[in-house]
Amino acid sequence: MSEASRDERRTERSIGIALGVSAVTALALAFTFAVGGQPQVEGALLGVSLGSLGWALAAWGKHLLPAGPFVQERHELGADDAPSEPVSRLVQAGEVDEPGPGGVPAVPDPDEDTMDAMGRRPFLLKCLFGAMGALGLAALFPIRSLGPNPGRSLFETAWRKGSLLVNEEGRPVRATELDVGSVVTVFPEGHVGAADAQTLLIRAVDEDLVTREGREGWAPQGYVAYSKVCTHAGCPVGLYQVATRQLLCPCHQSLFDVMDGARPVFGPATRSLPQLPLDIDDDGFLRAQSDYHEAIGPGFWERP
Amino acid sequence: MIRRLNAWFDSRLGTSGFVKTALNKVFPDHWSFMLGEIALYSFLVLLITGVYLSFFFEPSLKEVVYDGSYAPLKGVEMSAAYESTLHISFEVQAGMVMRQMHHWAALVFLAAMVVHLGRVFFTGAFRRPRELNWIIGVTLLLLGMLNGFAGYSLPDDQLSGTGLRIFYSIFLSVPVLGTWLSYLTFGGEFPAESIISRLFVIHVLILPGVILGLIGAHMAILWRQKHTQFAGKGKTEHNVVGSRLWPSYAMKSTGFFFILLAVLAALGGLAQINPIWLYGPYRAAEVSAASQPDWYVGWLDGALRVFPAWEIRAFGKTIPTVFFPGILLPGVTFGLMYAWPFLEARFTRENDREYHLLDRPRERPVRTAIGTAVIAFFVVLFFAAGSDVLATVFNVSVTGLLVAFRVLLVVLPLAVGAVTYRLCREAASLPDEEGAPPVVVRTPDGSYHVVEEDGEEPVETGAPHARARGGPT
Numbered sequence: 040m041s042e043a044s045r046d047e048r049r050t051e052r053s054i055g056i057a058l059g060v061s062a063v064t065a066l067a068l069a070f071t072f073a074v075g076g077q078p079q080v081e082g083a084l085l086g087v088s089l090g091s092l093g094w095a096l097a098a099w100g101k102h103l104l105p106a107g108p109f110v111q112e113r114h115e116l117g118a119d120d121a122p123s124e125p126v127s128r129l130v131q132a133g134e135v136d137e138p139g140p141g142g143v144p145a146v147p148d149p150d151e152d153t154m155d156a157m158g159r160r161p162f163l164l165k166c167l168f169g170a171m172g173a174l175g176l177a178a179l180f181p182i183r184s185l186g187p188n189p190g191r192s193l194f195e196t197a198w199r200k201g202s203l204l205v206n207e208e209g210r211p212v213r214a215t216e217l218d219v220g221s222v223v224t225v226f227p228e229g230h231v232g233a234a235d236a237q238t239l240l241i242r243a244v245d246e247d248l249v250t251r252e253g254r255e256g257w258a259p260q261g262y263v264a265y266s267k268v269c270t271h272a273g274c275p276v277g278l279y280q281v282a283t284r285q286l287l288c289p290c291h292q293s294l295f296d297v298m299d300g301a302r303p304v305f306g307p308a309t310r311s312l313p314q315l316p317l318d319i320d321d322d323g324f325l326r327a328q329s330d331y332h333e334a335i336g337p338g339f340w341e342r343p
Numbered sequence: 344m345i346r347r348l349n350a351w352f353d354s355r356l357g358t359s360g361f362v363k364t365a366l367n368k369v370f371p372d373h374w375s376f377m378l379g380e381i382a383l384y385s386f387l388v389l390l391i392t393g394v395y396l397s398f399f400f401e402p403s404l405k406e407v408v409y410d411g412s413y414a415p416l417k418g419v420e421m422s423a424a425y426e427s428t429l430h431i432s433f434e435v436q437a438g439m440v441m442r443q444m445h446h447w448a449a450l451v452f453l454a455a456m457v458v459h460l461g462r463v464f465f466t467g468a469f470r471r472p473r474e475l476n477w478i479i480g481v482t483l484l485l486l487g488m489l490n491g492f493a494g495y496s497l498p499d500d501q502l503s504g505t506g507l508r509i510f511y512s513i514f515l516s517v518p519v520l521g522t523w524l525s526y527l528t529f530g531g532e533f534p535a536e537s538i539i540s541r542l543f544v545i546h547v548l549i550l551p552g553v554i555l556g557l558i559g560a561h562m563a564i565l566w567r568q569k570h571t572q573f574a575g576k577g578k579t580e581h582n583v584v585g586s587r588l589w590p591s592y593a594m595k596s597t598g599f600f601f602i603l604l605a606v607l608a609a610l611g612g613l614a615q616i617n618p619i620w621l622y623g624p625y626r627a628a629e630v631s632a633a634s635q636p637d638w639y640v641g642w643l644d645g646a647l648r649v650f651p652a653w654e655i656r657a658f659g660k661t662i663p664t665v666f667f668p669g670i671l672l673p674g675v676t677f678g679l680m681y682a683w684p685f686l687e688a689r690f691t692r693e694n695d696r697e698y699h700l701l702d703r704p705r706e707r708p709v710r711t712a713i714g715t716a717v718i719a720f721f722v723v724l725f726f727a728a729g730s731d732v733l734a735t736v737f738n739v740s741v742t743g744l745l746v747a748f749r750v751l752l753v754v755l756p757l758a759v760g761a762v763t764y765r766l767c768r769e770a771a772s773l774p775d776e777e778g779a780p781p782v783v784v785r786t787p788d789g790s791y792h793v794v795e796e797d798g799e800e801p802v803e804t805g806a807p808h809a810r811a812r813g814g815p816t
Binding site: 187275303343 | 354512
């Protein structure tokens with residue numbers, strides 16, 4: 040084995056090690072992020088990771104890729120008949136630059152050798168992708184902090200057992216207050232305006248209501264409450280048509296039958312509006328028996 | 344003076360050769376080449392008016408109590424974003440005109456891009472070697488739509504908040520990743536605190552930057568490949584016939600820029616658009632009837648309305664109904680647009696050379712028929728987005744209308760495509776020399792006759808004459 044190729048082996052090995060260091064420190068950075076982060080450690084690891092990546096690329100370019108000197112001819116600026124940009128060419132050691140015919144040096148095509156010099160180091164390329172991949176992995180953690188973990192939050196609202204129903208001004212609603220056929224938007228006390236807790240309270244004629252299995256006792260004195268968030272695309276189901284006793288979503292025209300568990304009867308919605316179990320306390324105020332028993336609003340992957 | 348300046352630059356940058364070619368660059372004279380220009384110039388207007396607006400707008404959901412000059416909202420709690428938009432509209436000097444110009448310019452920008460895309464599609468200007476510019480153009484349309492949506496969502500009024508709510512639900516519908524995607528984008532469960540400030544950066548920095556870069560690339564490629572042109576006298580695959588950039592084209596085009604600016608300014612001052620003070624600040628539990636998005640989002644809203652109530656539920660997971668019209672439809676739409684040049688080349692095998700001469704739409708019945716059918720499809724979706732308004736205006740039931748739209752969505756594109764195909768075939772079979780339409784002359788006594796051309800220019804007789812094409816185009 041010649042002296043030159045042994046040197047080359049050694050260089051390749053140190054570049055590989057540098058890329059390995061970059062990958063390992065990037066993984067350590069990811070781990071640091073994962074356990075809560077620490078600014079000095081993050082900075083140091085990022086510095087080492089990017090630094091060794093940079094050193095590796097520079098060393099790769101300096102020692103393993105075809106080096107010059109190359110010549111590129113200069114032409115006078117503003118000369119009207121300037122030749123098109125000449126291609127650079129490699130000058131062999133000791134070569135005297137001989138102009139070709141017409142004064143322009145003969146320029147050889149960049150040979151195959153130069154073009155895929157990168158591809159001839161599959162080991163280093165793998166190390167490079169490894170280091171980049173590890174850095175990409177570490178980058179996921181800052182991206183992760185763009186928002187909280189969804190967890191169970193889409194399955195829950197602010198409604199609790201015993202939550203007082205209050206209207207948009209925050210005033211509790213009495214059972215004697217609503218006439219049959221009227222409707223009011225309510226929230227759990229302390230959460231007026233909450234997007235996912237908005238609920239429609241409707242007073243219906245008791246005997247016309249179809250009570251679904253498992254929902255007995257949810258609608259005292261003909262009071263029914265349904266989530267106001269459309270199960271299609273999440274708009275507030277804002278329009279109550281008293282004559283047909285249907286709720287209409289003004290965004291995409293889904294219709295829900297109030298008397299039959301707010302079942303969708305027309306339009307793009309696929310699910311009934313979730314029903315809130317109600318109770319009337321000893322003072323005659325309406326309260327929730329619990330939170331909704333299912334996720335409110337439009338569908339999502341994790342929803343059964 | 345100019346000569347000396349030119350010499351100074353030339354001796355330092357070597358620009359004279361470039362300047363000479365640039366000034367002598369030839370632009371085709373056909374009117375349809377102006378459509379891209381309209382898009383470019385309205386984008387300039389968007390940049391100018393947008394910079395002005397950004398000096399006054401406050402991208403924050405911080406709650407404030409309104410105390411400005413618009414009396415009906417005095418004392419109302421609202422976000423700083425909404426309040427600063429009211430401030431721009433009612434107190435800032437020229438603020439209302441700038442805001443409405445900005446909105447109008449956005450509508451024109453998108454419209455010009457769509458019509459420009461139609462021109463390129465129906466004349467086959469996307470064929471080799473211009474596939475790259477087609478891809479950039481489709482990307483510009485996509486980004487333009489996104490940025491338009493981001494922009495009109497900023498004021499945090501009742502209408503735009505409802506739009507954002509729907510957008511969030513669409514994100515939520517993505518299989519597997521939906522909840523994370525929407526939580527990371529909005530910063531939590533809707534309505535999350537961060538969305539307006541994030542949309543602001545996206546709207547004023549990220550997307551305009553990318554759009555600007557892509558416009559640069561679009562024009563550099565256009566410059567390098569030169570314009571296409573319709574076949575005609577002296578026009579071949581190897582030349583471009585038209586006006587030179589300097590002086591006539593540059594002058595005309597600059598004039599055209601000011602005319603467009605004038606139209607947008609007049610619209611901005613005279614034609615009310617997006618009157619957010621009438622919509623009120625966004626409240627999650629409120630919604631106004633007849634909520635319509637800007638026109639270029641209409642097809643998506645229409646698709647949400649007409650798509651049937653189908654969803655996939657299996658193994659305790661759901662692919663919600665919104666996914667199909669909200670994610671799949673735009674995905675397929677843009678996917679097919681990107682793929683079109685390559686699909687067509689595969690079927691016609693026209694990939695063997697460069698194509699610089701444009702097709703007349705009638706010469707390509709299949710492509711033209713597909714194009715008009717697709718347009719019909721999206722026009723139906725667009726009108727479906729107004730189903731509630733149409734129902735009110737024409738006093739018909741919303742449910743009946745939606746059923747009609749579902750039927751139309753299938754039937755109309757097929758019918759339009761078939762009719763277009765027939766018309767193209769018939770038009771193509773009519774005797775019509777390339778670039779030499781028959782000349783119809785009206786004589787002083789009022790009768791018409793066709794002047795037979797024998798290769799010479801028609802003689803000007805001073806009599807009023809009309810030029811008409813030989814068939815439907």
